[in-house]
Amino acid sequence: MLHQSSEQTGPARGAVFIHACPPALCLHVEWAISGVIGSPISLNWAVQPIDPGQFRTEYTWAGPPGSAAAIASVLRGWPMLRFEATEESTGKADGERICHVPGRGIFRGIVGANGDFLIGEQQLRHLLATATSREDLAHGIETVLGAAWDADLEHYRHAGDGPPGTWLHQVS
Known part of the structure; x- marks a missing residue:
């Protein structure tokens, strides 16, 4: 659990995206994130x-600033996971995006307000x-922007968006 008081530093917000997880680890991932957040999640x-x-x-x-890094830190213990942990920028700190791809490891990028x-x-x-x-x-430049991680994760990001649309063609 994070021991930093959000009252002193202000709250932060973010998201974690688990793109690929073996079924045997699903509950372990929930428990790990719960431990960082400080309350049970489902x-x-x-x-x-x-x-x-x-x-x-x-x-x-x-939660407190640094939560995305703490989440990524616990999740990287399972090298077979594909995930992203993000933290929005606040008035006092830049945000970040942390990505993990099996075989490639961790990428961490600082993200501005825009x-x-x-x-x-x-x-x-x-x-x-x-x-x-x-x-x-x-x-x-591509390396410091995490292009290789983006290329791998892009397919996973949109895989659950629903079936591709069907184009109807005019028949004469």
């Missing part, structure tokens, strides 16, 4: 249509100093 699990045998769910939370990733000055200076070509620079 998640509504659905079959993950693009990953047979896996389940998906999402949960919005409110929802864009923020790249620090030192990161940019390092990229400019070490890139030997435009392609190197582009690859470095």
Whole structure:
């Protein structure tokens, strides 16, 4: 459980998206998130249509700043999970998005109030100093933006949005 008082730092809000979880871990994931949030939760699990045998769910939370990182920290103990933990920016702190993909590990990006990733000055200076070509620079920027994690997770994010629409064509 987080021991930081939300009265001192102000409440934060966010969400956790479990994109792929084996059925045997579903209750363990609920218990882990409950431990961070500080109260029991019950998640509504659905079959993950693009990953047979896996389940998906999402949960919005409110708590002290740092809750997204704490949730990601407990979930990364199961390396087979695909998940994202987000925290909205507040008046006092930037937000963040933390992603985990099996075999790739954790990506953490700082998110500004408008929802864009923020790249620090030192990161940019390092990229400019070490890139030997435009392609190197582009690859470095893609890396600090978490493009590889996004590419993997994008299919999972929209897998449960419902069946694709059917286009009706005019017949003459």
